[in-house]
Amino acid sequence: MPERQHHIAFIVNNYPPKVGGLEQHVFALAKSLVKLGVKVTVVALGRDIGDWDDDGLNVVRLRATPMVAGVISWPLPGTTMRLTRYLRSIGVTHVSTHTRFFPMSVVGVRAARRLKVPSIHTEHGSDYVRGVSPLVGMASNTVDRTLGRYVLRTATKVLAISESAQAFVQQLSGRRAAVFHNAIDVAAFTGVEPELPAEKLVFLGRIVPGKGWERALAVASKVLPERPGASMHFIGDGAERASLEAAIAPLPFRDRIHVHGYLRSPEICRILSGAILLNPTRLAEGFQTTLLEAVAAGAAVVSTPVTAAKYLAERAPSVVVVDDDDDAPWIRATGRLLADGWAPAPAEFIASFDWAERGLEYLAVLDEQ
Structure with a gap:
């Protein structure tokens, strides 16, 4: 299939080989777009710094803080500026971010604004974080109401992987997200x-x-x-x-x-x-x-x-x-x-x-x- 004019950058915290539903969603979606002739770059945090080609998919790993609880790490200071320069140099036309509370979602929508390109945010959560200690719950709710709300309100387009995620986006940000259901092979x-x-x-x-x-x-x-x-x-x-x-x-x-x-x-x-x-x-x-x-x-x-x-x-x-x-x-x-x-x-x-x-x-x- 001929290559299209789009070049989308997925800006995410985690990416395979880390195992998880969100990581598999990004991986499968990116691969499906490559098959449709879209140029795709994935930028994620990780230990193995650098970039390489994964069967037509360009994967870039950035330095980050140590991971907390095996789930979340933070990009180093200056990442938004460096990432913006990099995305501009490779001709990115769209930015894709996933889940409102990840630090790289904030980096992604900010970089898209600086580049003046559309950002598409996909929300995978359907409520505030559950099953955690009261202290962690209070901290995560604070992040949702500040950085999470910023991501949802700043992105050009917001998708939600379920109707309940759609309702949560409305509750948290006042925006109406379009439903984009998860999928499998x-x-x-x-x-x-x-x-x-x-x-x-x-x-x-x-x-x-x-x-x-x-x-x-x-x-x-x-x-x-x-x-x-x-x-x-x-x-x-x-x-x-x-x-x-x-x-x-x-x-x-x-x-x-x-x-x-x-x-x-x-x-x-x-x-x-x-x-x-x-x-x-x-x-x-x-x-x-x-x-x-x-x-x-x-x-x-x-x-x-x-x-x-x-x-x-x-x-x-x-x-x-x-x-x-x-x-x-x-x-x-x-x-x-x-x-x-x-x-x-x-x-x-x-x-x-x-x-x-x-x-x-x-x-x-x-x-x-």
Whole structure:
């Protein structure tokens, strides 16, 4: 495909190989735009300073402070000025930033203003930060109401990856964001033969406070003794992994509960295929790609009423929303799915999740600016 006149710079804190939903969103979106002939540069913070070509995608790493809690670091003083000069020298026409509280989002919108080019901010959060200490919560809320609000109000265009993120943008900044749903590589999650045993429960996400691994284990603790062929799989890692493993150790059916840590997409797909994904999160989620991956893999989903679950439940009979603080409704919903089975989502609906579709949507946004 011929190269287009656009040259977009993604200005972000973190980028793969760091693992996370936001990082994967930026990576997949950038790759989809390259396939459409758009010139793309990614500028991120990191230890390996320099720039290199990643299959047609230019990646630049800048020096930063040490990372705090494995999540956030800060650019060094003078980064906005140096970045502005660099972006001008390579002919950038658009700037893309992601999530309002990251320091590089502030740097990105400021650089775009100095360059007099459009900035497109995508908001991935649907609420103030949850599942943290009161002190951290107060600090993060202060950042949201100052720097976060500045980013949302300064960007030329604001996108939100879900309707709840859209409402949060309105609440925080008074701006109306356009919804730009998350996506996945559909081909990677379809047509895969399920692993045996067929009766599988899966928790897919970080093993951290608020993600609900405790409830997933409670459901497994009720279901597995009654179904000798069933197994439970925890995919992910985090600060509470040791607590999870300690809770599993005394269980008589512990040999059927597997804690995998982080896995690559092909391995995740083989486990998800034919499984039931338990998603008991209480965090302020954006639009969880794990739910899209599960539906594409032919899995059923039992979830709290997060945006992605409500969206999918209206369109896919395999998705069940459980709005209850008690374990019992989760156990009943999971038991019904194991007993009765479920119909897969229509193929055309699954195809709408694909990054190829979302890349075209984002290109239309670039064309409008």
